[in-house]
Each structure stands twice: as structure tokens, then as C-alpha cells.
Amino acid sequence: MATHHCIESHGQENGVQNGMEVAPVVVVMVPLPAQGHLNQLLHLSRLISAYNLPVYYIGTTMHNRQTKDRAHGWDPSAIKNLHFREFPIPPFHNPLPDPNATTKFPSQLILACHTSSIHLREPVHEFVNRISSTARRIVVIYDSLMSYVVQDIASISNAESYCFQSISAFSIYSFHWENAGKPDVHAEAEALKEVPSEEGCFAPEFLEFLKLDREAKKFNSGDLYNASRVVEGLYLDLLAKEKSTGTDKLWAIGPFNPVTIPERKDSNSHQKCLKWLDKQPKNTVIFVSFGSTSSISDEQIKELALGLERSEQKFIWVLRDADKGDVFEGEVRRAPLPEGYEKRVEERGIIIRDWAPQLEILGHPSTGGFVSHCGWNSCIESISLGVPIAAWPMHSDQPRNAVLMTKVLKIGLEVRDWAHRDEVVSAISVQKAVRRLMDTSEGEEMRHRAAELADAVKQSVMEGGVARKEMDSFITHITRQNF
Numbered sequence: 001m002a003t004h005h006c007i008e009s010h011g012q013e014n015g016v017q018n019g020m021e022v023a024p025v026v027v028v029m030v031p032l033p034a035q036g037h038l039n040q041l042l043h044l045s046r047l048i049s050a051y052n053l054p055v056y057y058i059g060t061t062m063h064n065r066q067t068k069d070r071a072h073g074w075d076p077s078a079i080k081n082l083h084f085r086e087f088p089i090p091p092f093h094n095p096l097p098d099p100n101a102t103t104k105f106p107s108q109l110i111l112a113c114h115t116s117s118i119h120l121r122e123p124v125h126e127f128v129n130r131i132s133s134t135a136r137r138i139v140v141i142y143d144s145l146m147s148y149v150v151q152d153i154a155s156i157s158n159a160e161s162y163c164f165q166s167i168s169a170f171s172i173y174s175f176h177w178e179n180a181g182k183p184d185v186h187a188e189a190e191a192l193k194e195v196p197s198e199e200g201c202f203a204p205e206f207l208e209f210l211k212l213d214r215e216a217k218k219f220n221s222g223d224l225y226n227a228s229r230v231v232e233g234l235y236l237d238l239l240a241k242e243k244s245t246g247t248d249k250l251w252a253i254g255p256f257n258p259v260t261i262p263e264r265k266d267s268n269s270h271q272k273c274l275k276w277l278d279k280q281p282k283n284t285v286i287f288v289s290f291g292s293t294s295s296i297s298d299e300q301i302k303e304l305a306l307g308l309e310r311s312e313q314k315f316i317w318v319l320r321d322a323d324k325g326d327v328f329e330g331e332v333r334r335a336p337l338p339e340g341y342e343k344r345v346e347e348r349g350i351i352i353r354d355w356a357p358q359l360e361i362l363g364h365p366s367t368g369g370f371v372s373h374c375g376w377n378s379c380i381e382s383i384s385l386g387v388p389i390a391a392w393p394m395h396s397d398q399p400r401n402a403v404l405m406t407k408v409l410k411i412g413l414e415v416r417d418w419a420h421r422d423e424v425v426s427a428i429s430v431q432k433a434v435r436r437l438m439d440t441s442e443g444e445e446m447r448h449r450a451a452e453l454a455d456a457v458k459q460s461v462m463e464g465g466v467a468r469k470e471m472d473s474f475i476t477h478i479t480r481q482n483f
Contacts, residue, residue, distance in 0.1 A: 025479050026135040027055045028128055030142040030150055033063040033116045034109050035070065035292035035323055036377045037143050037166050040226050042067055043256035044141070044164070046074060049081035051475045056131070058124055060116050061086040066327050073258040073359040085127060089119040094330050097295035097322035102422060104394040105203040106293035112325025114209055117148045125152040132156050139478045141224060145210070147217035154219040160478075161219045165245065167376045169227045169235040169252070170408065171400040176244040188234055191407045196399045196418035222249030224474070226256045226380060229466050230456045231409065251474040253467060255384040257377075259458045261363035273316055273350050274360055280314055283368030283447060286438050287361050287387070288317040290373040294394040295322035300424050301335045307430020309341070313438045314348045316367075318356045362387050368447060369437040371415065374401040383411070386454030388446035390415050390433050392425070411450040413437060 027048055031041040038059070045055045059067065064086045068076055076082055092115045095108040132138050138159040142150045143166055153159050165172055174195045177185070185192050223245055229236060229252050240248045277285060288308065290296065296304075301319070308315050321333040334353070342351060358378070361367055362385045371390045372378045379401050382389055389412035391402035399421075405412035415433045416425045437443040460467040 023054060023135045025053055025137050025139055026131055027053055027139045027141060027478075028131075029055060029057045030120075030124065030140065030146050031057075031059060031063075031067075031164075032143040032145045032166070033060060033113055033325075034106075035066070036375050037145070038063060038067045039070070039377055040166055040256055041141070041143065041164060042071060042076065043258075044224070044226070044253075045082050046076070046079060047253070047256060047471065048475070049079050052081065053475070053479075054081050054083065056083050056085050056127075058085050058120070058127070059087070060089045060120065062089075062326055062328065063116070070355055072357050073261060087120060087123045089115055092325065094324050094326045096324060096330070096333070099295040099297045099321070099333070099335075101295075103200055103203055104294055104296075104421075105201065105206060105396065106295075106322055107203045107205055109293065109323065109325055110203070110205045110209055113145070114212075115325075117146065117209075117213075120149045121152065124149055128153050128159060129156055132158055137478070140219075145213050147213045147219070150219055151216040160221045162222050162224050162478075163217075163220045163245070163247075164224045164226075166226070167397040168379065168401055168404055169225055169232040169239055170404040171376075171397040173235045173238050173244060174400050174403075176239070176242070186234075189238070191403060194407050195403050200418070200421055201395055201397075201399065220247060222247055222251065225250060225252045226254035226376065227252045228254050228383075228457055228460055229470070230460045231383060231453070232404075251470050253471045253474060255380045255457060255461070255467075257359060257381050257384060259384045259454075259461055261360055261385075273352060274357065274364065276350055277316070277361065277364045277366045280366040282365050284438075285314045285316060285364075285366045286369040286371060286390075286434055287358075287367050288315055288371040289356065289358060289378070290318075290392070290394065291375045291378060292323045293375070294373050295333075296335075297424075298336060302338055303424055303427045304430055305337050305341055306427035307425075308349065308434065309345055310427060310431045311434040311438070312348075313434050315345075315434075316350045316352065316356075316361060318352045318358075320353055320355070359385075369434070369443070371434070374398040374405060376401060379405060382450070383409070384454055384457045386447075386451040388412050388437060388443070388450045390437050392416060393418060393421075409449070409453065411446050411453060413442075413446070 029041045029045050031038045045057050049055045064084050092111055097108045128138055140150055140153055140161040141164055144163050174192055177192050236252050240250050319335055362381055367387055370382050370387045373394045374391050389405050391406055391412050392415040393399040393402045399418040406414055459465050
């Protein structure tokens with residue numbers, strides 16, 4: 001499976017090895033098969049391929065289809081250096097998300113992640129071994145939760161690896177800081193003292209999966225972050241200084257997502273909601289979305305619906321159930337709304353029941369706020385597009401991301417604090433939070449800070465910016481002549 005690419009931007013040319021034409025570097029991406037992870041490494045694939053490096057995006061047949069179907073802000077099929085490699089896995093039980101579960105961690109995805117890990121290990125090793133003869137160096141970039149899959153690649157002499165840390169530097173460092181016994185911190189890192197307990201963040205089954213993954217981790221030449229030094233410089237420095245993840249080599253090369261939204265075409269399947277946005281005044285619409293892994297109860301949906309209605313603010317609400325392990329199979333719950341609700345709010349509200357173009361919505365000038373679960377994809381997108389957040393974390397790293405947004409960056413407010421996570425958020429609480437973000441001087445100040453931070457982030461990815469320099473540094477490192 002020869003790969004013929006020149007890396008002209010780095011003054012390198014294909015060589016000859018054992019009579020075969022050899023590319024200098026080939027990159028292999030190994031994402032965790034959950035949407036937030038699939039999406040980030042797809043965006044990173046786009047960025048790396050722009051340096052004229054061939055990138056292979058590895059996954060199960062089903063999850064690669066999911067990845068491509070949900071890509072937004074750009075078209076993966078238009079990137080000539082981006083190649084998808086798909087491997088089938090045996091059928092598995094596809095449990096439904098439980099909207100009434102006490103802990104909101106997406107336990108329904110653990111079986112898919114575990115099955116994928118077990119069955120991808122051998123074919124991924126065989127694939128990388130096969131293409132290793134077509135390149136001087138194979139660079140494997142694997143999700144921090146996919147160590148099990150790539151552990152055998154360490155035996156390939158011209159392969160090296162980089163661990164992708166899929167959550168914020170602030171969250172990673174906060175976990176490390178807690179595990180170290182919460183030592184005294186510099187005044188600038190005082191927000192660490194406000195991070196909530198891990199209680200309720202993870203399911204026991206996930207901790208077992210995490211143990212399996214950690215035991216397999218033995219193949220890492222450095223860490224990559226979908227983070228910006230403009231946003232998280234202090235915590236990136238602390239991670240490197242203390243070798244919190246086992247290495248002091250790290251590159252903060254985010255945001256991975258596009259920071260400007262290209263002009264859309266009429267063929268866009270989500271044209272209705274975007275055309276509606278076109279008609280609204282600047283910063284008057286609040287976007288409501290809880291990501292792809294959170295499933296909320298019928299009672300909570302009713303309170304949220306009434307709170308949005310009573311806030312008298314314009315909104316776009318993505319009301320869809322959490323993903324299953326296989327998003328293409330089985331029934332999908334259609335959460336009920338109060339009787340007559342959609343008719344009552346049709347003049348100032350849109351409800352989307354399927355996949356939504358989140359980047360395009362956040363990047364639209366009419367969008368002025370974001371009710372979010374604070375998954376890292378959503379946080380980094382809102383940061384780079386200048387939209388403040390009403391934080392409603394559900395599980396995992398989300399409560400700590402909420403602290404980053406509200407206490408550190410001060411571009412968000414809490415809808416509900418983590419200590420009361422088991423309680424239903426009332427309609428009046430929703431109403432107050434939405435009005436506070438959208439219709440007060442405090443909210444306007446948050447929008448101003450968010451816009452300033454977005455401008456700084458955009459500058460950082462331009463030629464000469466700190467993120468662009470860091471990306472260039474990583475590319476220079478992996479395309480170096482010596483091994």
C-alpha cells in the first residue's frame with residue numbers, strides 16, 4: 001500500500017528504500033469511538049494534512065461513517081491527503097441511554113468502546129506494520145483512551161506515537177492536583193480550589209475500561225492538546241513542569257475546529273435553522289445543546305421547555321437523545337414537549353430533533369449565548385467563536401470545564417452547581433439563567449470578554465501566532481531527519 005506524497009513545505013522529498021518509493025512521514029490517527037473524540041481527531045487530521053502529510057484516520061466501519069456524516073464546518077472528502085481506513089467489528093449489544101439514570105455518564109457507550117478496542121488492536125497493528133515499509137517514519141496519534149489498541153505498534157522500528165489528551169489542560173491538571181493531595185498553588189491557579197468533586201462524574205464500568213487502557217500505555221513520545229496557550233497557558237506550563245501525564249513534551253495546537261465559518265451553500269441540509277438565524281438581530285438568540293452523550297429526563301425537558309418559553313428570549317434548542325454505541329441501529333427516543341409548545345414558541349424558537357450544525361450556529365452573528373453541558377468540543381468552539389456559556393455540566397470532565405469557563409475565563413455563568421446535580425433544574429431557574437446571560441449588563445460584559453478572547457484565539461492560529469508556531473513546531477519535530 002504505497003503512499004506517494006512530497007512534503008514540499010518542509011523541504012523533504014520522497015526517498016527510495018529497498019527499491020520502493022518512500023514518503024518521509026505518514027500519520028495514523030486512532031480516535032476513541034465516541035463523538036466528542038472522533039470529532040476532535042478528525043479536525044486535527046485536517047490541520048496536519050494541510051502540511052502535505054498523508055493522514056490515515058482509523059476506526060470501525062460504523063464509527064467512520066458516523067464521523068463523516070457529522071463533520072461540520074468543512075468537507076472531509078475534499079481533503080486529498082486524508083484517507084479513512086475502516087475495520088469491521090463483530091455485532092454487539094447496543095444498549096439505549098437511560099434518561100432517568102442518577103449518574104449522567106453515558107454508560108451505553110462503554111460496550112462499544114471496549115469492543116472496538118479489543119477488536120481493533122490486531123488489525124491496526126497489521127495495518128501500521130504494512131505501511132511502515134512505505135514511509136521513513138510512521139507517526140501514530142492516538143486518543144488517551146486508546147492505549148490498548150496501539151500497544152503492539154511499539155514493536156515497529158520506524159513508528160513513534162503521540163497521545164492526544166481529549167479534555168482541557170485545566171481539567172487534566174485539576175485531576176493531577178487532587179491526586180497529589182491538593183498542594184499549595186500559585187495565586188493565578190486559585191480556581192483549582194473551586195473544582196467540584198469527582199463524585200457523580202464517572203460510571204464504575206468506565207473506571208474498569210480506564211484501568212485496562214492505563215495498563216496498556218507504553219508507547220508515547222509526547223502529548224497533544226486541543227488547547228491554546230492564549231486560553232490555558234498556565235495549566236499547560238504546569239502539566240509540562242510536573243510531567244503530570246508522564247511526559248514534559250507537549251504541544252498545544254488548538255483550537256482544532258475552524259475559527260471562521262465558510263460561506264454556506266444552498267445545498268446545506270440545515271438551511272432552515274440557519275436561514276431563520278439570518279433574520280434575527282445580532283446576539284439575540286441563545287443556542288441550547290447538551291452534546292451527543294447526555295440524555296435528560298422527560299421531567300427535566302418539560303422544565304427546560306417552560307423556562308425557555310418564559311424567558312421570552314429567542315432560541316434554537318437541539319432536543320435529541322444521547323448516542324447509542326451504534327447510532328445507525330435501533331430505536332431513538334423522541335422526548336415529549338408540553339402540549340402545544342412548538343406552536344406557542346414558533347415565532348421565536350426553533351427545535352431541532354436531529355444532528356445540528358453547531359459550528360455554523362455558534363459562528364452566526366445572531367447567536368449571543370449557549371446553554372451547554374460543557375463538553376470540551378463545545379467549550380473550545382464557543383471560545384473560538386466568541387459565545388458565552390450558561391454552564392449545565394452532566395458528567396466526566398464537564399463540571400471542571402464549567403469552572404474554567406465561569407471562574408477562570410469569566411465568559412459564562414452556572415445554571416446549576418454540581419453539588420445539586422441530582423435535582424431537576426426548575427423552569428424559573430432556567431428562565432433566570434437565560435435572561436441573565438441574554439438580557440443584562442452582566443451578560444453583555446461576558447459577551448464582550450468572549451469576543452475579545454475569540455479575537456486573541458483567531459490571531460493565535462494565523463501566521464506568526466502562538467498556536468500556529470506550536471503547530472509548525474510539532475510538524476518540524478515529526479518530519480525531522482533523525483529518528
